[in-house]
Amino acid sequence: MSDKGSFKADISQSVIEAALESVRKRTGDESASAEVPVEVSTEDAQAAPEAAPLNNAEVEALKAQLEVSLAKGRELMDKIKDEHDRVLRATADLENFKKRAAKEKEDVQKFGVEKLLKDFLPVVDNFDRAMEHAATTTDVESLKQGLQMTRKLFEDTLAKHGVKPFTSKGKPFDPHFHEAMQQLETDELPPNHVAQEVLRGFTLNERLVRPALVMVSKAKSTPAPATPEAPPTEKT
16 A cells, blocks of 8 residues: 555554454454554544543533423324324214214105194195085085185195295286197187186295196187189079
8 A cells, every 4th residue: 555645543452442342243253353553544534533522511411402302202292192183083073973964864854844744734634524524414505615714724824835826817928937738719818818727836935836737818710701602504
């Protein structure tokens, strides 16, 4: 090896023995001798100076920094654990909400018309009484009045829930509310008016539920003038 840029250095025997002991532990070589001379270059000597031993104050400062770091780590882990628990609780609450919403939806589908049906039960009761009365009496007029009262109760119950009929006879034909069944020739109404109402229409809260089935007026056709017959010719 060239001597340029390097120098011989004597290192304490204790340092050499420690280095050799480290080598023996790594390689398992027990033949390494503590009397090996060491050649150190100038660059190596400058790049790796011998570390100075730490005094008690520096050791205590490092211990304090370590304790602070450990405390911050424990605090961060506690926050992560709390956040994880919060996410688990929120997930469980969401699942419970979904189950409740599904149950409420099912109940609405099954029992949503319960109030409506309860309001219509008296109408059914009146029909039952009318049928019983019809079986034991010949008074047609009283039976007719009972049916009229039942019909009014039925319409009042419909109106209570926003269902109302509308009258179409005599009004201009409106395809948004009327369904034409056929045309009817008449002189009583202008063309394209409702001449006859076959079925009444109904609305629910001002929205059409069923259009009225009607007959639409049209002008009577003028009969063609009769052709005069030619006089019979005399036979000779």
